[in-house]
Amino acid sequence: MASHQKWAKLAFALPFLCLPALYAQNNSFSSVEEAFPQLDSLNSFQIENPKLGTQDFNGYCCFLAINASFTVINDSVVPLRLFIDESVEGLRSKQWPCQASFEGDKAGAPVVSAPYEWVNANCPGWNRSQGSSLDDWAQLFVGFLLPAVAFCLIVPRQQELRVPPRLFDVELNRVSGLLSSPFLAITAGVLSAADTLYWLGAVFTFAGPMVLSGIYEAHLDKRLLLFLRVKIQNGRLSRTDRARILFAILMGNLDLHWEGTGSDLGQAWKDTQGLVSKLDTTEQNVLLGKDNMEGNNPNTLEGIVGSRAIERPYPTFPGFDPTYATGYKPAWMWNRGSSKQHWADALAKHYDMDDLESVVVTRRQDWTKITILSLFLLFAPCLLAFIVSYYTPFVGLGCRSFTFMMYYIFQVVLIFLWIWKYAEDHFSNARSVAQQRRKHVWFGCSVFCAAMALFFGIGGTLMQLIGVYRNSVCVLPTWQWISKKGFVELSSNSELAIRLAEDTWLPVGVTGSCFLGFGWWYNMYLRLHFDELVDAFDEESVGPSTFMHAKEDVPRIKDEV
Numbered sequence: 001m002a003s004h005q006k007w008a009k010l011a012f013a014l015p016f017l018c019l020p021a022l023y024a025q026n027n028s029f030s031s032v033e034e035a036f037p038q039l040d041s042l043n044s045f046q047i048e049n050p051k052l053g054t055q056d057f058n059g060y061c062c063f064l065a066i067n068a069s070f071t072v073i074n075d076s077v078v079p080l081r082l083f084i085d086e087s088v089e090g091l092r093s094k095q096w097p098c099q100a101s102f103e104g105d106k107a108g109a110p111v112v113s114a115p116y117e118w119v120n121a122n123c124p125g126w127n128r129s130q131g132s133s134l135d136d137w138a139q140l141f142v143g144f145l146l147p148a149v150a151f152c153l154i155v156p157r158q159q160e161l162r163v164p165p166r167l168f169d170v171e172l173n174r175v176s177g178l179l180s181s182p183f184l185a186i187t188a189g190v191l192s193a194a195d196t197l198y199w200l201g202a203v204f205t206f207a208g209p210m211v212l213s214g215i216y217e218a219h220l221d222k223r224l225l226l227f228l229r230v231k232i233q234n235g236r237l238s239r240t241d242r243a244r245i246l247f248a249i250l251m252g253n254l255d256l257h258w259e260g261t262g263s264d265l266g267q268a269w270k271d272t273q274g275l276v277s278k279l280d281t282t283e284q285n286v287l288l289g290k291d292n293m294e295g296n297n298p299n300t301l302e303g304i305v306g307s308r309a310i311e312r313p314y315p316t317f318p319g320f321d322p323t324y325a326t327g328y329k330p331a332w333m334w335n336r337g338s339s340k341q342h343w344a345d346a347l348a349k350h351y352d353m354d355d356l357e358s359v360v361v362t363r364r365q366d367w368t369k370i371t372i373l374s375l376f377l378l379f380a381p382c383l384l385a386f387i388v389s390y391y392t393p394f395v396g397l398g399c400r401s402f403t404f405m406m407y408y409i410f411q412v413v414l415i416f417l418w419i420w421k422y423a424e425d426h427f428s429n430a431r432s433v434a435q436q437r438r439k440h441v442w443f444g445c446s447v448f449c450a451a452m453a454l455f456f457g458i459g460g461t462l463m464q465l466i467g468v469y470r471n472s473v474c475v476l477p478t479w480q481w482i483s484k485k486g487f488v489e490l491s492s493n494s495e496l497a498i499r500l501a502e503d504t505w506l507p508v509g510v511t512g513s514c515f516l517g518f519g520w521w522y523n524m525y526l527r528l529h530f531d532e533l534v535d536a537f538d539e540e541s542v543g544p545s546t547f548m549h550a551k552e553d554v555p556r557i558k559d560e561v
Helices: 002-026 037-044 057-068 088-093 116-122 134-153 175-205 207-234 239-251 267-278 281-287 290-294 297-305 333-350 356-360 364-390 399-423 433-466 495-535 550-560
Strands: 070-073 076-079 113-115 159-161 320-322 487-489
Touching: 037 057, 057 070, 057 116, 076 088, 113 116, 116 487, 134 175, 159 175, 175 207, 175 433, 207 239, 207 333, 207 356, 207 364, 207 399, 207 433, 207 495, 239 267, 239 333, 239 495, 267 297, 267 333, 333 356, 333 399, 364 399, 364 495, 399 433
Parallel strands: none
Antiparallel strands: 070 076, 113 487, 159 320
16 A cells, blocks of 8 residues: 555656756757747858948847857857847747837847947947838838928928929930930939928028028017907908908019119019909909919919019029019018018008008017917927837937927027028118127038038938948937947837837827817918908908907907908
8 A cells, every 4th residue: 555655656756746847848949049049040140241231130139149149058048138038938938029020929039139248349330221121111101201392381481492494305206305305304303302402401490590580470460450350340451451461462472662763662462452453342252362372472463463564583593493484582481470471561561451560560568479379389309209219119319309409409509590580671781890799600500500400310310211320329319329238229129119109109199189280270360361361352341250269369459450
C-alpha cells in the first residue's frame, strides 16, 4: 500500500520536476538572432553617410539597440534591460517594435529608448525621407502641401511671375512644333510651379499682417453696412449716397491713389463716383446686384464701367506681371484694411453724409478688438499644430513644436509692426529726420521678422519634408539640448503614442474644421448683409436685420452718429 502511494506521488511530481528542463530546452538559443529572427536583417542595413541623411533610427538603430539589450549566457538569451524592458518571451509574444505600425491593437509595441550619448555614438546623422517610402511623402503631400497650396491660391494678390507668351506660341500641326512642345510645356510648368511656391512663401511669411488687414477690412465693412442700415431707417441718406457707400464696400480693395495726380484721387475713385452720379436708381440697383460680389474687384469694376485702355500698367517686381489685365491697381492683401479705410475717409471728406467720418474712424478700443481677434485667429491654428507636435512622443518641446512656437512669435511681432505702419499712415508723410528714422527702424525690423517667419514657416516645413528633424537632437526636449542627457525613442507604435494620437489628433482635427467653418460663416454673414441692403436699396426703409449681433450694434452706431 505504501509502495503504491510512493509511486503515485512520484508520478504526480514528475511533470513539475521536468518543467525547468523543458523550459530551458524551449528557450535555449545559441545567439540573439536565433531568439529574434528579425535581427537577421541587421547586417543588411547600409548606412553609408549618415551626415547626409542616410541614417535609419526606426530601423537600423532600433535593431541595434535591441541586439545590445540581450546577451547569451550558457546557451540561453538573457535580457540586459538596457534599452528595452522586456524578457525574451515577452518580446517574442508582442509586436516587433522596430518599424512598427498600428494594426488595431491599442496595446502597441514595446518601447525601445536609448540615451542620447549612445545614439549619437552608434547612430549619428539624420534620417532623410526616402523616395521609395510612399508613406513618408504621401502623408505630408496630402496632409499639408495640397491644402496649403489650395488655400494660398485663393488669397488675392497683386502680381504674378511672368510666363512668356512665346512658350505657348507653337504650331502643333508641324513636326518642329510637336518636337518643341514638350520642352515648352515643361518650362511653362516650372515657371508656374515657381510662381506658386513664391506666393506660398509670401502667404506664410505675412500671414499675421494678412489676418490683421482682413479683420480691419471686415470691421470697416460691418460699420459701413450698419451705418447704411441706420440711415435708411431714419430716411437721412439719399439713394446716390447709398450707392457711394455700397461701391466703397465693393471696390475698397483697389488702390485709391493709383493714377491720381497730386492730391487728386485715382482712376478707380473717379470711375465709381462718376458712374454713381450719372445713373438713375434702377440702374444703380442692378449694377450693385449680388452677382457682382462674386468677382475680384478690378474685374468687377471693369464689368460695370466697361473695359478701358490701359495707359500705364501698375508697377511690379522685375520678372513679374500684374495679376489682372486692368487699369486699376488692387491692394496687397496685407494692405486691404488700410485701403478700405482710405475709401471710407474719402467718402466722409468729399460728401456730407451725416457724420460718416465719426463712424469710420478706427479708435483705440477698435484697434484693441482688431488686434486681439487677429492674434486669436493666428494663435488657434498654431496652437493646434503645436499640441499635435508637443504630444507626439517624446512629450515635450522639440524641434517641430519649437518651430510652430517661434513662427507664431514672429507673426505676432509682424502684426504689431503693421499696426505701427497703419498708425504712421504707411510712413507716406515721413519728411523729418525723426520720421525717416522711424521708417528705417520699421523697415529693418519688418525685414528681419519676415525672414525669420519665412525660415520657421517654409524652412521648418522643408526640414520636416526632407527629414532633417529626424535626428537624435530633435526628439529631445529643448531643455535637454545643451546637457543632452535625455533618452531617444527608437521604436514606433507604442501604447503611449497610440493613446496620445487618439486624445489629440481627432480633437485637433475637429477643432480645426470648426475654425475654418467659422471663417466661412462670417464671410457669408457680411455677404448676405450686403445683399439685404442692396435689395432694400430703392426702399424708403429697411426692415430689422436677420443677422446675429446686428440689432445690438445698430444702437451703438446711432449713438455715434
